[in-house]
Amino acid sequence: DQQVKQNSPSLSVQEGRISILNCDYTNSMFDYFLWYKKYPAEGPTFLISISSIKDKNEDGRFTVFLNKSAKHLSLHIVPSQPGDSAVYFCAASESTSYGKLTFGQGTILTVHP
């Protein structure tokens, strides 16, 4: 039972344009959501997070949107840069779970110069 789903395995974007990565979840107990970025042969690195009490969080070029009623979150990257090319994972947790994260399958983002 996949509680966190990223339905797009890959996304290709031109440099300077917006990248939008999507994520859906089914567990209504999730109250904290995160995005991680992963380069090949490296561990994932934290990118941005959002609590369920908010619907938007922004950090530089990265913005995460949360739609609780639809159980959907998205990551916007504006403007996209070639160095953003990586695998992006969304993740979710419950506040009572010792920080245990449930991850989606990942989306490979390629930004073309």
Added chain:
Amino acid sequence: DVKVTQSSRYLVKRTGEKVFLECVQDMDHENMFWYRQDPGLGLRLIYFSYDVKMKEKGDIPEGYSVSREKKERFSLILESASTNQTSMYLCASSLNNEKLFFGSGTQLSVL
């Protein structure tokens, strides 16, 4: 910065061998985790620990065990390695319910 160190970047083992993967964190985090990453499946939680000598099963614990004798060290043990355990293994740590910090990963090949 938090540092999570995994002892090996690449390992090649034979079917049936007992395999130890070691992980050390330097930030006094209570929580430590072992995930495996496989293409198309994302990261799946094998085991986690919220305190010394405490451990909890994750989503895919079969064929694995763990040990946490000291706060900074969390070991993953493959009791009898099998080819379907070929994967990228990722260790992580966190403070309370905050974000996870990951190590660089160990790519394990079981032949």
